[in-house]
Amino acid sequence: MTALSPRTIVGARSVAVERTPQRLDPLGAQSAWLLVPLLGALAVAYAVFSTLVHRAQFHDVALGVVAVVVLLIAVTVAAIRTHPGLAPFGRWSHFSVIGVTLVAGCLFDASVWGRNDRIQDDWGQIAVALLIVAMPLYRPIGEVAVSAVVSAVVLGWLAAAQHSLVISNAPLVYATVAATPILALAAGGAGYAWTLTGETLRWREVAREGQTRLEGELRQAAQRMVAQERMTALNAEAVPFLTGLADRGEITEDDRDLARAIADRLRKMSVQSLGRTWLADTLDLALGQRLALAAPSDGPRPDRVDDPDRLERVLTADQRAIVGALIATVAARPGLDPSSVHLSASDPDRPTFVLQARIDEPRVELRRELLPFVSSLNAVAMRATMAVRGGDLIVRFGYYREGGVP
Structure with missing residues (x-):
């Protein structure tokens, strides 16, 4: 696995953007x-x-x-x-x-x-x-x-x-x-x-000043979600287990195995909370309510973001704003299967992100709603594409020139 180099991050964030409405305000220029x-x-x-x-x-x-x-x-x-x-x-x-x-x-x-x-x-x-x-x-x-x-x-x-x-x-x-x-x-x-x-x-x-404040609020909200998940896991597994042990007054081999399994799950949740990223927080907050309504879970939330190299660090403030709006729009679609949403990042030399989801809606309607965000990513020094096949949505965006710099 190739680590994301500081040179790639600096190069991607230092791309000169032309002083035009299309580059500085992509959605406004589209209108x-x-x-x-x-x-x-x-x-x-x-x-x-x-x-x-x-x-x-x-x-x-x-x-x-x-x-x-x-x-x-x-x-x-x-x-x-x-x-x-x-x-x-x-x-x-x-x-x-x-x-x-x-x-x-x-x-x-x-x-x-x-x-x-x-x-x-x-x-x-x-x-x-x-x-x-x-x-x-x-x-x-x-x-x-x-x-x-x-x-x-x-x-x-x-x-x-x-x-x-x-x-x-x-x-x-x-x-x-x-x-x-x-x-x-x-x-x-x-x-x-x-x-x-x-x-x-x-x-x-x-907007950048406001975004700086909101990122702190986003992090706090995500931390509260993680803390709530951990508390739910404790109440659902650890507390009943310990109460049962206290009532029986003895420990069996099965109790030891169950204790190890509960500890492993709690440890995994703690590790996940330490390694959370902006993409993970954004996706979880966008989907949190829908996932809770669709299938309430008393266990840890599954990983919906696969970004082991933290490639999200190459995203500028403008790109994050557009990606966040794209994720929020996808999460709000009425035909979305929230459990199908997944975002992966690969290729540290040329960071590429892929957002996948299952949405049961007409292709024309999806393109009309999401194409403005795809076009906006193209206007802010990235290459973005969108494909809809049989209800499967795939949005791919990233850097396409050698060295990770568009």
Whole structure:
């Protein structure tokens, strides 16, 4: 068995998280996902409308149609790739979406080149601006600024180079008209994301202080549960046994065997109480009431967490919050068999956690309830997957790069 090294713990907890709403507030960013397909649909609708308006100005109609199709591809990819189930939305996804949208705008300009009357009703800059305004929710502001400036320069240069416009003015004016929507909406989206991430960071500081206090309460509650189990075991086994010995006034060989068995069980409970972990406490507290109602036990609670190397130590405060919410959500499902819940941790070099449970509920409903937490784990420097087969739920999450550091 390989022990969890301090280097792995430090490396996992020191992973730099991008300053974006998707990374800092995964569940909040998920609720804003619908904005992307809506803005994309608006961009396509305007592109179709603008294409119809320009129908008398085309020198290549087919190229104009291709431009709209390319834009539709970019919008579709953006809507799919930003979906919470595929989090996180990475750098190359961002550049690809904006790049393809920019290509679509350039194709439209090429389709009306030499016959275009006005820059104001061209759809290239509007489409790029509508998609880029949502990017600060998923990508760092500096990165979005780069894509916005590049798009503005390209479309601005194409506008300045056109010579068929009915309004005569300096090329710089045409470039400004084309570049302004892109830069303005990018700045607006960046300002909103900056404010949102700032508020999120301040809220996290407050939440972290509260979590520190709650962890102490969690530990005390778990200790009370263990103490109650030990007292129950004493009352159910040790006290009747000693009372029987006192009444009989003699000790038999069977009494010695029974005394050893009772002592072994009490010793095991004491050892378990000393080695309890955050995962064990969280799972026991989430399932405690349901287990007591389903099958009241007067013996020690079975081990539901298999983490001999204490791999839970690699989890950051944000990851613990999400894992705790995931466990609580699973424990609250009405179709859950509480005795089937088990959480194991393995591979100290690349810590991996597996949560298993038997839940008699429709697969679609389970995915709807649990997928946000799986996506949130993906957004906080982990790799998480969920599988539901015949009522058996398996959620796997952990680190996936060499050395245990994602």
